[in-house]
Amino acid sequence: MTEPAYVSIAGEYARRIRSGGLPAGAQLPSYAEIAGRHDVSDIVVRKAIELLLRQGLVRSIRRRGIFVTDRPNLVRISPERQLEDPEATFGNESGRQVQVDRDTKRVAVTGELAATFGLSAEDDVLYTVTRVSEVGRPVSISDTYQPVDIEDTSSATVLEETVSDQLPRSAHAEWLRTTPGELVKTVRQRFLAPDDKAILISDVSYPRDRYDSFVFRMNLSPE
Amino acid sequence: MTEPAYVSIAGEYARRIRSGGLPAGAQLPSYAEIAGRHDVSDIVVRKAIELLLRQGLVRSIRRRGIFVTDRPNLVRISPERQLEDPEATFGNESGRQVQVDRDTKRVAVTGELAATFGLSAEDDVLYTVTRVSEVGRPVSISDTYQPVDIEDTSSATVLEETVSDQLPRSAHAEWLRTTPGELVKTVRQRFLAPDDKAILISDVSYPRDRYDSFVFRMNLSPE
DNA sequence: AAGTGGTCTAGACCACGTG
DNA sequence: ACGTGGTCTAGACCACTTG
Numbered sequence: 409m410t411e412p413a414y415v416s417i418a419g420e421y422a423r424r425i426r427s428g429g430l431p432a433g434a435q436l437p438s439y440a441e442i443a444g445r446h447d448v449s450d451i452v453v454r455k456a457i458e459l460l461l462r463q464g465l466v467r468s469i470r471r472r473g474i475f476v477t478d479r480p481n482l483v484r485i486s487p488e489r490q491l492e493d494p495e496a497t498f499g500n501e502s503g504r505q506v507q508v509d510r511d512t513k514r515v516a517v518t519g520e521l522a523a524t525f526g527l528s529a530e531d532d533v534l535y536t537v538t539r540v541s542e543v544g545r546p547v548s549i550s551d552t553y554q555p556v557d558i559e560d561t562s563s564a565t566v567l568e569e570t571v572s573d574q575l576p577r578s579a580h581a582e583w584l585r586t587t588p589g590e591l592v593k594t595v596r597q598r599f600l601a602p603d604d605k606a607i608l609i610s611d612v613s614y615p616r617d618r619y620d621s622f623v624f625r626m627n628l629s630p631e
Numbered sequence: 632m633t634e635p636a637y638v639s640i641a642g643e644y645a646r647r648i649r650s651g652g653l654p655a656g657a658q659l660p661s662y663a664e665i666a667g668r669h670d671v672s673d674i675v676v677r678k679a680i681e682l683l684l685r686q687g688l689v690r691s692i693r694r695r696g697i698f699v700t701d702r703p704n705l706v707r708i709s710p711e712r713q714l715e716d717p718e719a720t721f722g723n724e725s726g727r728q729v730q731v732d733r734d735t736k737r738v739a740v741t742g743e744l745a746a747t748f749g750l751s752a753e754d755d756v757l758y759t760v761t762r763v764s765e766v767g768r769p770v771s772i773s774d775t776y777q778p779v780d781i782e783d784t785s786s787a788t789v790l791e792e793t794v795s796d797q798l799p800r801s802a803h804a805e806w807l808r809t810t811p812g813e814l815v816k817t818v819r820q821r822f823l824a825p826d827d828k829a830i831l832i833s834d835v836s837y838p839r840d841r842y843d844s845f846v847f848r849m850n851l852s853p854e
Numbered sequence: 855a856a857g858t859g860g861t862c863t864a865g866a867c868c869a870c871g872t873g
Numbered sequence: 874a875c876g877t878g879g880t881c882t883a884g885a886c887c888a889c890t891t892g
Contacts (some may be wrong), residue, residue, distance in 0.1 A: 415812040452881065454860090464796070610799075671863090695870095731887085
């Protein structure tokens with residue numbers, strides 16, 4: 409049982425990138441050229457490059473080429489309090505200019521959210537859209553929900569974050585300027601009160617090409 | 632500018648799965664059948680299914696079919712102290728039987744590790760391989776490194792975890808029984824002492840089809 | 855004008871599970 | 874024997890960037 413051609417080609421480039429033989433910003437040969445070198449068809453090369461893309465090792469720019477990613481990429485330090493101080497979260501570590509734009513509305517709660525908050529269907533929640541950008545480039549966009557009767561969201565004692573890859577909602581895709589079919593990193597944040605009830609929920613989307621690795625930094629409290 | 636066919640097909644199935652119209656365990660129609668229904672070729676269907684796979688919504692079983700994932704899948708709760716009490720980490724939440732196998736050697740430090748630990752090239756580190764399985768099925772495998780002169784690894788106060796998708800090292804792929812070309816979730820754990828020096832580093836691999844979502848649970852300490 | 859990546863087609867072989 | 878997903882080929886058109 410031997411490994412498929414696209415795996416070995418991807419492995420070869422992955423090794424060269426990680427070892428530094430192919431430095432950040434370097435352009436890979438075109439599909440046709442790699443195909444010729446390895447004596448395979450270009451569709452095999454496409455599958456290989458796709459593996460590299462999924463690992464965040466390279467980025468594709470349409471009609472220009474495939475380029476080795478600048479790494480380490482932006483790093484996301486958790487816990488991150490998007491609603492309270494996104495400026496601090498992003499600004500501190502990068503020292504770069506960050507813009508935050510926020511819209512809040514009062515909306516009726518939908519089925520799934522009602523359950524997590526323990527509300528009935530007629531209740532309202534506060535719905536906030538937060539868009540973060542850095543010198544014009546989109547960094548993240550989030551949908552935040554909280555019950556209207558909660559005054560103090562800082563009473564949360566536990567933050568639970570769930571990371572996954574998803575097809576973005578169209579509003580998110582538009583803001584992040586992702587291409588159709590491109591997956592985004594999604595973090596669902598749940599801020600929990602001491603009684604383990606959720607008091608704030610936020611779905612944050614990040615473009616994959618800026619955050620290919622996520623860092624969580626946690627304090628270890630003695631128990 | 633309209634979205635590609637494979638995106639809309641993937642979106643349609645994603646919606647039906649998330650809404651419950653296609654319950655967990657249900658089998659999707661074959662490539663040929665979906666292709667016929669949407670009047671496209673099967674390669675378009677393959678790209679669509681691949682998007683669903685990457686989102687963890689479906690699983691592919693060779694020569695059987697594509698099946699809707701049981702969700703929520705296993706959930707990884709962080710902070711996780713693999714080396715100290717993996718039984719507790721996994722056992723507590725699932726209530727299932729977990730087996731842990733551990734091998735420790737003393738090895739010479741390599742370049743990259745020497746830098747993170749601040750050691751010179753002749754120094755040794757403790758190298759531990761930890762394999763975790765659950766009723767015969769592999770759950771995770773990790774490579775752990777720590778300097779030999781550190782007695783008490785529980786003095787760490789901060790845990791930093793970096794999550795990424797990677798092609799597994801062959802030892803990891805073998806234990807997790809992944810197919811060639813299949814990416815695994817990798818978590819690099821760095822346990823830091825109060826002076827911010829790393830005192831233990833661990834690279835943990837998880838099969839994607841068991842952990843499609845990662846959960847981090849953090850205590851919010853007032854500052 | 856030439857080259858690029860993105861999308862799509864039609865067809866093929868394989869190894870293996872299912873009837 | 875048939876259907877399945879996995880791999881691979883050869884070819885095509887498009888929209889756009891680069892020289």
